Amino acid sequence: MSRSRTARPVRAWLAGALLALLSAGAPAAGPTKLASYDRTLWPESIDSPQRFDRASRQEILALVRVIERTPLADAAAIQTFTGVKTPNAEGVARWLEETRRRLLANYRAASRSCEAEAFCPPAADWPALVQLAGQAAGDTTTQAWRQAAEGFHTTYLYEQVRLAALFPRITSEIARLDDSELNGFELPDRQFALSFDDGPSGNDETERLLHWLREHGAGAFFFVLGENLERRLARESAASLGERYQGQCLASHGYSHIPHQKLAGWQDSLEKTARLIARVQPAGPAGGAWFRPPYGQRNAEQVAYLKARDGRVVLWNIDSQDWNAKLQPAAMQDRLITLMLLWRRGILLFHDIHPKARTALPGIGAFMEKSGLAMVGCGEVVEGFGGES
Numbered sequence: 001m002s003r004s005r006t007a008r009p010v011r012a013w014l015a016g017a018l019l020a021l022l023s024a025g026a027p028a029a030g031p032t033k034l035a036s037y038d039r040t041l042w043p044e045s046i047d048s049p050q051r052f053d054r055a056s057r058q059e060i061l062a063l064v065r066v067i068e069r070t071p072l073a074d075a076a077a078i079q080t081f082t083g084v085k086t087p088n089a090e091g092v093a094r095w096l097e098e099t100r101r102r103l104l105a106n107y108r109a110a111s112r113s114c115e116a117e118a119f120c121p122p123a124a125d126w127p128a129l130v131q132l133a134g135q136a137a138g139d140t141t142t143q144a145w146r147q148a149a150e151g152f153h154t155t156y157l158y159e160q161v162r163l164a165a166l167f168p169r170i171t172s173e174i175a176r177l178d179d180s181e182l183n184g185f186e187l188p189d190r191q192f193a194l195s196f197d198d199g200p201s202g203n204d205e206t207e208r209l210l211h212w213l214r215e216h217g218a219g220a221f222f223f224v225l226g227e228n229l230e231r232r233l234a235r236e237s238a239a240s241l242g243e244r245y246q247g248q249c250l251a252s253h254g255y256s257h258i259p260h261q262k263l264a265g266w267q268d269s270l271e272k273t274a275r276l277i278a279r280v281q282p283a284g285p286a287g288g289a290w291f292r293p294p295y296g297q298r299n300a301e302q303v304a305y306l307k308a309r310d311g312r313v314v315l316w317n318i319d320s321q322d323w324n325a326k327l328q329p330a331a332m333q334d335r336l337i338t339l340m341l342l343w344r345r346g347i348l349l350f351h352d353i354h355p356k357a358r359t360a361l362p363g364i365g366a367f368m369e370k371s372g373l374a375m376v377g378c379g380e381v382v383e384g385f386g387g388e389s
Contacts, residue, residue, distance in 0.1 A: 034327055035156035036335040041145040049113060049190075049372035052341070056110040058142070059341040060103050062149040064133040066157055072096065078165050082158060087165035095164035095174060100126050102185065106344050107132075109189045152338060171261055172296040173315040178303045182385055184317035184346030191345055191374045193381050194220035194361075195316060196352035197253055197292060200232045200241075206352045210244055212361055219247050219377035221314065222352065223292040226255035226273030229280070238279040249378035250281045251290035251314065261297035267305065285382040290314055310386065316349035322356040333360045337367055 046055050071077040078087040107123050114120035123129040137146065163174035173183060187193065194213075199222055200206045206222075213220055222245065232241060254260055255269040263269065274288020289311025293302070296315055303313055318339045321327050327335065336348065348364075350357035368375055 033155050033158065034321055034324060034335070035152045035159060035338075036327060036331040037148040037152040037338070039334040039337055041148050043142060043145060046337075046341075046367065047370040052371035052373070053110040053113045056341045056344060057107060057114075058136065058145075059149065059153075059338060060107045060110065061129075061133040061136045062146065063153040063157070063342060064103060064129055065137060066150055066153040067096070067099070068130055068133070070154070070157060072161060078161065082162040082165050084162060084165040088167060088169070089165075091167050091175065092161055092164045095160065099160075102343070104129055106189075106342070109344060149338075156339075171293075171298055173317065173319070174296075176315070177298065177300050177313075178307070180307050181303065181313040181315060182347070182381075183315040185343070186385065187345040187347075187376065187381075189344050190372065191376045192318075192340065192368070193347045193376045193378060194218065194350065195223060195292070195314070195347055195378075196220060196350045196357060197223045197294075198228070198257060199224050199352040200228050201353040202228070202231070205355060205358065207244065209352050209358045209361075210248065212358060214247065216365060217247075218365075218375055219249065219379055221249050221251055221286065221290075221292075221347075221378045221381075223251050223253035223314070224273070224277065225253050225257055226269070226276050229273070229276045233276065233279065242280045242282075245280060249286040249290070249382060250277045250284050251286040251292065252277060252288050253292050254294055257294045259295055259297040260293045260302060261299050266302060270302075270305070285379045285386075290382070292316075312385065314347070317343055317346040318348045320348060320350050320357065320360065322350050322354050322360070329356050329359050332356055333363050336360065336364055340367075340373070 042055055042058075044051060044054075046052050070081065072081060072092060075087050075089040078089055078092050079085065104123060104126055107129055111120055111122060121132060123132055139146075160174060163172045166172070167175050168177070171177065176183060184193070196209065252270060252273045254266075255273050260266045260269065270288070270291060277284065277288045289306055289309040291298075291302075291306055291311060292314050298313055306312060318336065320332055320336055322332055340346070350360075352358075365375070367373075
């Protein structure tokens, strides 16, 4: 191919990309490192609710140790830790306060099953939890696991603090703009919901995933891109596509996968996608007013617009990172299990355009069944949290 023929499409692509960035604001670049570690280092199988709780307590204590030894008291320390040049120190402080509260509550929940054990000390407050974390570090039988786990939680802390340092200049799942927004922490202990972004896929990946969900009686959120749904409707009837998604909840991911926080045409993006979803699921439980913004980027005006239509922004608190080529399927599953042990509830983020989501689900499903965890259907979430808060 000649140089001139190559240059024209490249220039056109660059012009389009620049226009999108100028109109919408670029998303935050992804983290330079991702948290995962080999879960076989944990000294016992997690095959019962009691063993889930035992592992959960230790994951919580591992993050407590990492938080306590990581300097995050001011902007300079946060900049050193995250690389963010002008961090929101107050936002990081709020995130730390909320995280300490959640970790303390989760440790107490994980301790209910061990009250009859010889060593199951309670934690009345954060200083007591810090003390327990220090005592647990002396257990020589779990040294290899502890080193790997603290490496995981150091990287995971970096992921989270970086997002908090950027918020709200760049919004994300790290914090809510309004109490009506869901992020997964609203679910009861041991309950998890599945969600998939960016579909329908251009190949058979979405169909394979839907087949697995039907076989297991699971109902998930599918946050579809309007342009992808429109392409699918151009070659398949709405009734046929609706039958494929039966038992699932179609919701909006916007018309195109671009940040909506500063998008001038965000209302058109939401309304156009809502109309497409209504063609496929006319009486769908979520409908077009339940919205997951690409990259989690949104603004208060959009939240208010959705609330006025009995809708919600739906975020997540457990990110599989299934789109990331740096994370192999086994490592992704280990990451998910570790975060489920840590947070004990939540909305899992996947993408139905990538095969790693589908390949991970059997292992995650088996882990949940053995551990006494519940996979909550999307319809139950909509019923429990529908309408304005």
